[in-house]
Amino acid sequence: MPRQTLTSSAVAGVTMVTAGSMIANIASYLLHLPASRWLGPSGYGEFASLLAAQLVLAVPALALQTVVAREVVRGKGAHAVRLLGYRCAVIVAVVAAVLVPVVSVALDTGFLATSSALIAAPLLVLLATEQGLLQGAARFGPLSGVLAAAGVAKVVPAVVVLAAGAGPGLALAASAVGTGLVALVARLIADSGVQGEAGTRIGVVAVLKASQVQLALIALSSMDLVVARIVLSNDDAGLYALGAVATKAAFWLPQAVGVVLYPRMANPAQSVQAIRSALAILVGLGAVLVAGVAVAAPLVPLVVGSAYQPVQSLLWAFALQGACLAVLQGALLSAIAGERTHLAAIAWGGLAVEMTAMLTVASTIGQFIGIAVVVAASTALVVAVRAVRGARRDAVTA
Secondary structure: OHHHHHHHHHHHHHHHHHHHHHHHHHHHHHHHHHHHHHHHHHHHHHHHHHHHHHHHHOHHHHHHHHHHHHHHHOOEOHHHHHHHHHHHHHHHHHHHHHHHHHHHHHHOOOHHHHHHHHOHHHHHHHHHHHHHHHHHOOOHHHHHHHHHHHHHHHHHHHHHHHHOOOOHHHHHHHHHHHHHHHHHHHHHHHOOOOOOEOOOOOOOHHHHHHHHHHHHHHHHHHHHHHHHHHHOOHHHHHHHHHHHHHHHHHHHOOHHHHHHHHHHHOOOOOHHHHHHHHHHHHHHHHHHHHHHHHHHHHHHHHHHOHHHHHHHHHHHHHHHHHHHHHHHHHHHHHHHHOOOHHHHHHHHHHHHHHHHHHHHOOOOHHHHHHHHHHHHHHHHHHHHHHHHHHHHHHHHHO
């Protein structure tokens, strides 16, 4: 009976988190449709590359949610984890301010657009703190609602501004405002039901250890967009950015699997089975998504315009890259859960190979996505095998 109850709880949690995540991701993808049409390939290339840079800078938010959830399970109170979140937000804000001129020059983007994109990073850190509180308390219903609200609030203001004829800068600024408002609402929701030690201080080092794992993953999923902006023409970079929407879909849609199975991954008695189950589910979902994208690819020019037709035949490859990265994400989550963060070195090595090849060999969209698929697939395979073996050793030792 306990096992049956646990399974039902996991299924319910995955269902709720998936629903919230899907709403957020659908909203995010819908943003790319009007943005690509109204901004054109060149303007959309700037818009998409800045969103990618924003995601890289917001890596501490992803790591922070994991750490906050873990600390709540261990008995830490809301005050302690929020202090940690505030410190991380300040650090990210300072880094963002320093990087604005650097990113603006490197990506050839406007100062307003760059500032608007990067200022959202510390707001995402604050939002992640509240999401971690909900996750650690196993309040998957409210967590699902916050995830959905965050996606909608990020997209709707940007679409309204774009519809009014504004450019990438004001659209990204409106998106940041929406994120900040959801962070405030999430705090009100998370305030109820969290109890624990009030005076315990949590060090930022815990977030840094998890961040380097998350950073490797996010860099692998985003830096190709940044390099494409540097190497390819503005139009080709915009085409590559549209194709990358399929990558993001296949990458982010299965994320609820890791969110719900993460606590079991941290338990040596259950970690091997949890990791195997997560990887099997991710591989299956990835195969379905790749097939779905291949079937739906002919509809792309009808939806976003004939200017994007050259990337239609490559959309399945973009989805395959995302599916491989989703498997890698599951394996790296198990590394954080089992404190085997050294596995991130494999992902960092894959990133180095990918960046080198793209900067020195690739000159077309097809070559770019080909390199990205090979690196994502090989890295995911190696990390997954090492993760299962490491969990098995830990289980034997325990």
